[in-house]
Amino acid sequence: MARDGDGGQSGKGATGTTPILKDRYAIFPDNPLPDLDTPNATAFAAEDRRQRGRPLFALVVTGPLPPRVQVMQQLRGLRTAGLMALVEWGYIEWAPADAVRVVLIYEQPMGGRVMKSLSDTITPISDQQFVKSLLRPLCMALGELQNHGIGHRAVRPTNLFYSDASGGRIVLGDCATGPVAIDQPVVCETIESGMCTPAGRGLGVYADDFYALGVCAVMLLIGRNPLAGVSDHDILTQKLHHGTYATLVSDVRLPLGMIEIVRGLLADDVDQRWDFEQTDLWFNGRRMSPVQAKPVRRAQRAFVFMNQEFFLPRNLAHAMANNWDKAVPVVLEGKLEIWLRRGLENNQLADHITMAIRNAAAVGEKNKAAFQDTALANVLIVLDPAAPIRYRDFRAHVDGFGGVLSAQVALGKDTRLVTEAILRDLPKMWLGMREKFSPEMIQMTSNFRELRDYLQDPFKKGAGLERCLYELNESQRCLSPLLARDIVLDIRDLLPALDRTASRVDSKTEPLDRHIVAFVAARYPKDIAPQLAALNEDDTKRATLGMLSLLAVLQWRLGPEALHGLCGWMGALMGPIINSYHSRARRRTLEQEIPRLVRKGSLPELYNFVDSADERRADFDEFQRARAEWAVAQQNIRHLESGQVGADENAERTGQRLAATGSVSVAIVTVAVVLLGYMF
Amino acid sequence: MAAGSQGASLGLTAKAGGLLLFAIGLFLFLPTVLYLVVTMLPTAVALVIDRSATRSGWLCVGGLNFAAACPGLFDLWFTDPSLEYATTMITDVFSLLIVYGAAALGWIIYLTTPQIIGAFMEMTSSRRITRLKAQQKQLVEDWGSEVAREEVE
Known part of the structure; x- marks a missing residue:
């Protein structure tokens, strides 16, 4: 989950059944608002505990697709006419899914959705009311978003809401609960964007929002979708052959005063398409020459x-x-x-x-x-x-x-x-x-070259498809099964989430799977190449050390200070590292000391303890000495054993010499004694 | 060629000199020579029959043989260095028995000492092997079986 002040904190109400966001916004899971659902989120009634009576609703991201978290951060508190205000967002423990979910608190539009579906027919809006009350606020909203660096990319009639019950003002709906432009109908997308698969449209350019606004304008002015019932393929083909304006407007009558702005907004050439400045000029009364399509060079023969x-x-x-x-x-x-x-x-x-x-x-x-x-x-x-x-x-x-x-x-x-x-x-x-x-x-060229390198090494942790996934998507939560209950978008949230996971998983499971390693590699700004290299070693001891080292670096740099669960989890995986020491006495010491370090919750200390350079060197040196001792002993044993074969011969020689020496000595002593006897 | 013939004539002269001196000695110290020839007979036999590796049997036998014979020899020299007295001494069976007994003891010592030494050496090396194996076992207990490799890096 995100930290305080970033994404918000999860929580539950005093009763334990009503989730409350940031101790302020109560969300009522038993009170769904299906009319306000988005394709990737479900709407529920919500209440501001400090300002009761304020019309709010919550969008809980219940779909599988990743929301646009960066956009939420920028949209929060942004208030402009023509935009449904995002009051707050964050993470909550969502009991129906038994997991953490992203929730967005919006001001509730009281007039409902403008069009429930693209095949709906509504009462056409007159051009005078349309420009002042509807189109201008929407253009202002898009301009404001552009100033904040946000592309809405969900401008479509089914995502427009009447902000008041009288239907006098229209606001743009949510654009953050799902991936960018994924829910846009082809008719609302430019030709180039419409050619893409919905997920592949990308953010595009700000002018794409104005194009979609132009399509919405046509539909609101005529009260229906002029291309209702036409397949996406045919819409694209018609747009390609005739241009968007002609495709949409050929069979309908637009108010005369609206033709210019609609033509400008629907220009297929992005350089000619009207944006905020040009629409603002138009709203202020400046009339410009109609946009003309650039002549295209046609072939002489087909x-x-x-x-x-x-x-x-x-x-x-x-x-x-x-x-x-x-x-x-x-x-x-x-x-x-x-x-x-x-x-x-x-x-x-x-x-x-x-x-x-x-x-x-x-x-x-x-x-x-x-x-x-x-x-x-x-x-x-x-x-x-x-x-x-x-x-x-x-x-x-x-x-x-x-x-x-x-x-x-x-x-x-x-x-x-x-x-x-x-x-x-x-x-x-x-x-x-x-x-x-x-x-x-x-x-971009350099980025894609790196992605290619990652894909060419598909089995390496920290590379492969997973690395590409996180490199390409800033808002992508970590998809590790170990973190299924949590939402980890920020690298700082990873260790606390793993700490919570520790109590739920088998301690033999490794805390760093392919997704987590790729996520860390993509999100952690400093060099972790040595840790990644160690992680990918075939040797279990080195791989475990790499894993511990990576987690220790993260805790050291990013906190938190104590991670008791994760430390205990890692402590249980220390077997290969302990066994990498030769000395049995050292192994026993490590086994006895690790529980003490685990209680401290410090991965850096655990790492420094189990992989102390001095201890490693001492262990190695002493082991070499022990091997030498063993080898010398073995050599001596062999010599002694082989010496027994010739022992008899040696003993005979020695014995004979000894006997001869003794005998001669006896003779000398005897001579001396006898001689002395005669002399004295 | 001249040098070779000169060396050969020198050796011949030495041998001749030696023989001359022995003859003079035999003539001058006949009682001593007679006594020694008879009493040191076991040593001479040992010198001839010894086929051991060190060929030191005659020393062992001779040492004790001479130790037993030397009181009689000094008695001959200092009491009566005559041929008769020497003859009397070498015909004394008891004295001869002691001298030859000492020689026999020397031979026995010469034969048994190697076996005693061998047994002692064997006992010492077995104990060393046991001690070294215990040391190796302790090393394996302290460092694991991977310590039991002979190639030392």
Whole structure:
């Protein structure tokens, strides 16, 4: 969970059944408000304990997808007309799920949702009332969000609410309970964003919100969705062929005074699309020349693909992306290149196609299918550089890769296409085709190169898919099963969460699984390469030491001071480290001392104790001496045992010499004695 | 060639000198020589028959043999250094028995001492092996079985 003042604290009411956020906001799980639900969160009645009667409701994130926590931090307390005010957010113990959940407290819009679904029909709003009471506050709200660096990306008629019961004012609904733009209908998204899979749209640009606002404006002005019942594919195709404005407005009559702003907001060219400044000028009475679409270079003769004639590369790319397997031979046989040179008379584009195919051969991993897919993906990028990266069924902008990966992992779906797209350098190709240089592109290229390196080492802890997941998603909570009951978004919350987990898990389970290691590697700003290297060692002792070292570093740098549960957990895993000492006496000392250190709750102390350099050196030196002693003893034993074979011979020689010496000595003494007897 | 013939003639001269001196000695100290020839006979036999590794049997036998013979020898020298007295002494069976008994004892000592020494040495090395093995066992208890490898790094 987040710390105090960051995300808030969880808690339960005095009764123990009503969760209370930050000792102030009571949430009533028994009082759901389904009309205010979002796709990834459930709405419940809420109450401000200090200001009773204030109309509030709570959105509890109950869905599997990650919410936009950074956006919550910035939205809290932001009050502007046209925006549903986020009063507070934080984490609560959510009894129905027996887990911690993110909760957002909003001011309740009293007039309900403007459109319950996109197929709804409502009373059209007159243009005079619309501009002053509705459109302008919404533009102001988007402008204010832009000033705070927030892209709303959930501007759609079904996420607009009447803030009062009279229906005089409309506010933008929640944009933080789910991933960015994931719930947006294709009709509300720009052509490029609509091409993406919902999770792969990415944050995009602020102008995308104004585009969505333009679509909302059309629907509110005519009281219905002009494209209701039309499939997403057809909406995209129509937008591609005719432009958004024509697609939406061709069959309806807009108030004359609204045409200019709607045309400006719905401009498909992002450079021409109206943003806050231009809409503000328009609201203030300045009238501008109508936005005209840039002329596009059309081919002299059509390229026939799937029995359809195409005159524009962009439309052809869209058709090819939707008919992947049939497009591959067309591209590789060179027909496309010939058409570009002769039909479109664009040699530069044709050269780029050749380069794109050559690039694919370089990264195609000597696999024919991989080469073909990469080649087509590269060619589609060249044909339509503004479109998202398209790789078989994967479609995402470079800033949407994280969203796709996060959603696929959260929903338990296959992540192969995302990883292949990264491994085959498609983001690099996409970034290389940008017309305008941006310093961010260098950073992004470097980031994707790192991600590629992680994926090339898929079995290493702190790399692989998990590392990519956390590197690409700042708001991604740690998905370790060990932390399933908690929400760990900040690295500082990890150790306290593991401390709580300690009491629930089998002590033989390791506290650092792939997700946690990847999360730490992605979120911890300092160098932990030595710890990661040790963690990935095959040797159990070194791996356990690496694990303890990493946790100790985190506690040392980030706190908290005492982690009794986690210390006890780690203490139970010290077997391999204890056994790595040779001296049995040292092992006994360690076994006796570890419980004392565990009671202190300090992982750094535990680490320093079990891996003291002096103790290690002394143990090693003494062990070497002991080995030498043993070897010398063994050698002596062998010599003594082999010496017994020749013992008889030695003994005989020695005995004979001894006997001879003794005998001669006796003779000398006798001579001396007898001689002395005669002399005296 | 000349040097070789010169060396050979020198050896021959020495041998001849030796023989001459022995002959003079035999003539001058005949009683002593007679007494020693008879009493030291076991030593001469031991010198001939000894095939042991050190070939020191004659020393062992000779030492005790001479120790037993020397009182008679000094008696001969200081009492009556005559041939008759020498003959009387070597015909005294009791004296001869003592002298030859001492020689026999020397031989017995020469034969048994190696066995005693061997038994002692064997006992000492077994005890050392036991002590070394106990030391190794203690090392294994203190440091584990991995200490029991001979290659020392």
